Amino acid sequence: MSLDQQTELSPDEIREVLSRHETGVLSLAKADEPYAIPISYGYDGETGRFYLRLVSTPESEKRQFLTSSPRARLVVHESNDGSYRSIIAEGTLERVDPDELTVERIVQYGKAKRPLFEIWGETKRDLDIQLFELDPETLGGRAVELDAAESDQ
Amino acid sequence: MSDSADYTFVCPECAESMLVNDSMRDALLENGCVICSAALTTDDFSTT
Numbered sequence: 001m002s003l004d005q006q007t008e009l010s011p012d013e014i015r016e017v018l019s020r021h022e023t024g025v026l027s028l029a030k031a032d033e034p035y036a037i038p039i040s041y042g043y044d045g046e047t048g049r050f051y052l053r054l055v056s057t058p059e060s061e062k063r064q065f066l067t068s069s070p071r072a073r074l075v076v077h078e079s080n081d082g083s084y085r086s087i088i089a090e091g092t093l094e095r096v097d098p099d100e101l102t103v104e105r106i107v108q109y110g111k112a113k114r115p116l117f118e119i120w121g122e123t124k125r126d127l128d129i130q131l132f133e134l135d136p137e138t139l140g141g142r143a144v145e146l147d148a149a150e151s152d153q
Numbered sequence: 154m155s156d157s158a159d160y161t162f163v164c165p166e167c168a169e170s171m172l173v174n175d176s177m178r179d180a181l182l183e184n185g186c187v188i189c190s191a192a193l194t195t196d197d198f199s200t201t
């Protein structure tokens with residue numbers, strides 16, 4: 001497959017992809033140690049901010065990576081109708097203190113649904129759920145038309 | 154005073170508690186618990 005079948009997504013297309021999904025993979029790093037986790041998010045198309053909910057148990061290794069304001073990369077991707085799209089957002093993850101909640105944040109976190117809770121076999125009381133926001137410094141998306149790639153051979 | 158705390162909110166599922174005002178209470182009732190997304194009712198709010 002040659003690179004010219006890969007196209008950059010426009011800002012509008014990126015917004016559309018991000019709005020129709022609510023899960024992605026968040027990557028963090030500590031020195032040269034990588035760490036990637038599935039997360040659920042809400043995306044505000046107007047401000048371009050992501051509202052993330054991260055779940056961990058007290059002994060979870062995730063904690064080591066959640067320093068005060070870690071660098072992070074969020075990947076959201078989809079594949080349908082013979083095309084593959086991926087979005088990469090990069091920036092600093094900011095922790096949201098529950099005491100600093102606003103109506104706006106409540107609405108945005110309402111969009112970050114909970115499918116990820118189901119993978120934890122514990123009650124919510126025993127989980128440590130933390131809220132974060134990601135205001136991406138860079139946001140890019142690509143599309144690859146798989147059908148075009150095959151007919152090229 | 155739009156940011157005065159009028160209610161104490163305690164989530165029935167994750168046990169998070171916080172002080173909220175009227176508009177935040179309405180938003181929580183509509184959107185669910187901001188921490189764990191549990192559906193909420195007015196019973197989960199008490200006046201301070």
Ligand SMILES: [Zn+2]
Binds near residue numbers: 167169186187190191
């Ligand atoms: Zn809750």
